[in-house]
Amino acid sequence: MTSFAPGSPNPAGAPLTSTAAEAPQAAQSHPTGDDHGGHVDARLFGLATFLVADGMTFAGFFAAYLTFRSVNPLPAGSNYELELILPTINTALLLISSVTFHRAGSNLRSGNRSACRSWLLGTVALGVAFLAGQMVEYFNLPFGLTDNLFASTFYALTGFHGLHVTLGVICILIVWWQARQGGRISHEEHFGLEAAELYWHFVDGIWVVLYGILYLL
Amino acid sequence: MTVASPTDFEPKGLQPEGWLKYFSFSLDHKVIGLQYLVTGFIFYFIGGALAGVIRMELTSPISDFVSRETYNEVLTLHGTVMIFLWIVPVVNGAFGNYLIPFYVGARDMAFPRLNAVAFWLIPPAGILLIASYFIAGGAAQSGWTAYPPLSLTTPAIGQVIWILSVLLLGGSSIFGGINFIATILKLRRPGLKLMQLPMYCWAMLGTSILVVLSTPVLAGTLILLSFDIIAHTGFFNPALGGNVVVYQHLFWFYSHPAVYIMVLPAFGLVSEILPVHARKPLFGYTTMVYSILAIVVLGLIVWAHHMFTSGTPPWMRLFFTIATSFIAVPTGIKFFNWLATLWGGKLALNSAMLFSCGFIINFVFGGITGVALAQVPFDIHVHDTYFVVGHFHYIVYGGTVFVIFASVYHWYPKFTGRLLNEDLGRLHFLLTFIGFNLCFTPQHWLGLNGMPRRVAEYDPSFTTLNQVSSVGALLMAISTLPFLINVIWSAYAGQIAGDNPWNALTPEWLTASPPPVENWLGEAPLVTHPYDYGIPEGKIDLRVASGADLWFGGKR
Numbered sequence A: 001m002t003s004f005a006p007g008s009p010n011p012a013g014a015p016l017t018s019t020a021a022e023a024p025q026a027a028q029s030h031p032t033g034d035d036h037g038g039h040v041d042a043r044l045f046g047l048a049t050f051l052v053a054d055g056m057t058f059a060g061f062f063a064a065y066l067t068f069r070s071v072n073p074l075p076a077g078s079n080y081e082l083e084l085i086l087p088t089i090n091t092a093l094l095l096i097s098s099v100t101f102h103r104a105g106s107n108l109r110s111g112n113r114s115a116c117r118s119w120l121l122g123t124v125a126l127g128v129a130f131l132a133g134q135m136v137e138y139f140n141l142p143f144g145l146t147d148n149l150f151a152s153t154f155y156a157l158t159g160f161h162g163l164h165v166t167l168g169v170i171c172i173l174i175v176w177w178q179a180r181q182g183g184r185i186s187h188e189e190h191f192g193l194e195a196a197e198l199y200w201h202f203v204d205g206i207w208v209v210l211y212g213i214l215y216l217l
Numbered sequence B: 001m002t003v004a005s006p007t008d009f010e011p012k013g014l015q016p017e018g019w020l021k022y023f024s025f026s027l028d029h030k031v032i033g034l035q036y037l038v039t040g041f042i043f044y045f046i047g048g049a050l051a052g053v054i055r056m057e058l059t060s061p062i063s064d065f066v067s068r069e070t071y072n073e074v075l076t077l078h079g080t081v082m083i084f085l086w087i088v089p090v091v092n093g094a095f096g097n098y099l100i101p102f103y104v105g106a107r108d109m110a111f112p113r114l115n116a117v118a119f120w121l122i123p124p125a126g127i128l129l130i131a132s133y134f135i136a137g138g139a140a141q142s143g144w145t146a147y148p149p150l151s152l153t154t155p156a157i158g159q160v161i162w163i164l165s166v167l168l169l170g171g172s173s174i175f176g177g178i179n180f181i182a183t184i185l186k187l188r189r190p191g192l193k194l195m196q197l198p199m200y201c202w203a204m205l206g207t208s209i210l211v212v213l214s215t216p217v218l219a220g221t222l223i224l225l226s227f228d229i230i231a232h233t234g235f236f237n238p239a240l241g242g243n244v245v246v247y248q249h250l251f252w253f254y255s256h257p258a259v260y261i262m263v264l265p266a267f268g269l270v271s272e273i274l275p276v277h278a279r280k281p282l283f284g285y286t287t288m289v290y291s292i293l294a295i296v297v298l299g300l301i302v303w304a305h306h307m308f309t310s311g312t313p314p315w316m317r318l319f320f321t322i323a324t325s326f327i328a329v330p331t332g333i334k335f336f337n338w339l340a341t342l343w344g345g346k347l348a349l350n351s352a353m354l355f356s357c358g359f360i361i362n363f364v365f366g367g368i369t370g371v372a373l374a375q376v377p378f379d380i381h382v383h384d385t386y387f388v389v390g391h392f393h394y395i396v397y398g399g400t401v402f403v404i405f406a407s408v409y410h411w412y413p414k415f416t417g418r419l420l421n422e423d424l425g426r427l428h429f430l431l432t433f434i435g436f437n438l439c440f441t442p443q444h445w446l447g448l449n450g451m452p453r454r455v456a457e458y459d460p461s462f463t464t465l466n467q468v469s470s471v472g473a474l475l476m477a478i479s480t481l482p483f484l485i486n487v488i489w490s491a492y493a494g495q496i497a498g499d500n501p502w503n504a505l506t507p508e509w510l511t512a513s514p515p516p517v518e519n520w521l522g523e524a525p526l527v528t529h530p531y532d533y534g535i536p537e538g539k540i541d542l543r544v545a546s547g548a549d550l551w552f553g554g555k556r
Helices: A013-029 A043-071 A085-109 A113-140 A149-178 A191-216 B018-023 B029-057 B068-104 B112-120 B122-134 B156-186 B199-230 B244-278 B285-299 B314-342 B351-374 B376-382 B386-416 B422-448 B460-493 B535-539 B547-552
Strands: none
Touching (some): A043 B156, A043 B199, A043 B244, A085 A113, A085 A191, A113 A149, A149 A191, B018 B029, B029 B068, B029 B112, B029 B122, B029 B460, B068 B122, B068 B199, B068 B244, B068 B386, B122 B156, B199 B244, B244 B314, B244 B351, B244 B386, B285 B314, B314 B351, B351 B376, B351 B386, B386 B460, B422 B460
8 A cells, every 4th residue: 555656646645635634623623632632531442451361361261171171080089060059049149240230330320329329239249149159169168279170270260250259349349439429430420330340240251151161061 | 532631630740850750650651661671671681691601501511600400590580581571571562662652643552550550560570580599499490481390390489489470571561462452443643544554553453462362371370380389289280180281282372472472563663664774665564464463363373383292182283283384474475575675675774774684584594494393293303402492592583682673773863862873783783693693593403403402411412513602692792782882872972863864754753852742742643654755755855844744745
């Protein structure tokens, strides 16, 4: 596209004239915009890119787990069977919490702060219940961290996910505090809530995959 | 939705002025770029000194200069410092931060604070790594790959510090990658289309995609490795039922793309330098863009060619051989494009151009040995020998480091407003080019004859070639002297460059040198044809024209 023959007139000259003519107009129509570096809000885009990276960490763990499982036999007397009731309840809790968070967001956007904060608290309660369920499961498992390869991978995967849930709960509590009357988050400025919501949905989605390959497979 | 510029939040006076700003948590992308550059060069000299120890030890076939353990620590530190603290931060962080906002017509990166955080993770990580040499037990001894079970049996503290340091550097790299993707895709000046961006933007976009997709996998793997060391789990410990090959798969899922993370930005930089000093448009812009994207995709699916001797099944060998050989196609396209850019140009054989041409020669050689290494029978013969060391350094030193030097000669006038001395620059090139080839060409022969890498002792019949290689390394060490003298002396007494000493058309030259805080005093220029060297140039006074003015033959 840049290989102009020497001596020939600039073939892209005509379309360029229009762009150049638009440029000063654009500057005039946004007098405070371009001149002092106002730019598009890329924060959610940046967070989404980060979540892709975070998801790749999980993907690495999942790949390692699946390879271990298909290649490395466990010592005699150990097996992969896990109790299913508690994790299934936990999965339901997380899925419901995604819905409650969504309700919190739509309430904020329609200007109903107190309802938004109640839904946020509900989401926190569901997240904490999930973590409590994880702890109950940990204390009742027949194996410890270093017992065998499956045990180590189980704790690494669920532990790394639990860390994400814990961070998510803290984030929601911060959003809950900031959404109070006069706080940083309002129905006009709700980036904080949207970021926490995106993260929370991501953590829920990871759990669904984790539940599938760790418990059901 | 627009938000105010990040610098607006910062009360004036809190950001230091003058030289102090280079030691501060500055949010200016140009300051951060130079912070990366200078920090990178400090670690380059440390890593170079470590390489000197290695070459000194290898002048004789017995282990006499340093102890075997020290040799292992030195080679581990050399690899880690050079990759994670020199090449990746400089070729991505330094030039990326300095140039990308100019190229997209922005006043700063998308996330200036994240940018500063990403830089300030590097000095502590580097100090941590170097300091581990001085603690009881010493630094990590398992090479930059940290393969278990070797990394599980060497002294634990040094290995854990190594992991911590690489995790910090990986985090820095990921933050930088997110910032570049957001800046290139979201912060472009209105009217500037993706296919009008300078080639370095495309290279950094591709590199950042690789960083975001592959670095987290390395982070997760190293966390599991640290569990194996600290908590005695058995992920990668065969004695506890673990699987070492899984570590290799996960490690190379990052570390093969890491080669492209180190070399794609160099491709981009050299694509900026060649047209300027050859006074010709960059040949084949569109094919260049698609080649970069093809390298990104293929780069993610070739990792197991590092593992042909790790018991990989035949189908896997077949797949990874074919995929790896395919990478030669987009890379070859880029080479022919560079040659076509040079062809018939009015070449200025200054230091920047000489280093760029040196890059082309060295990288072709490294690329050919790379295709050879992708073939399973040949790879099994030379695996873990000095052939691999020679190949790797032809890519990363002959390729990327040559481009870093070319870029310093090219952009130094932009950084400082003064030109570097050309005589010292040409001397620097001559010494580097001769020293480099003298150092690494013999290593291919040594490897073909079976000299293993990472071992302090070798068969006495290899002595002469090892000594030749060490003389080359000495020349490379000497070659940094004219460079150091040049950059320091020229900063104070160099010839005044003016705003645009090369009459270049890319946007960073269409402002003052060094540029003002927000890059342009007025509106950012709209540069839709950054490589239009050729006939219109004689009609334009580049020193007064700016931005869109350049593209109408001076008629407006």
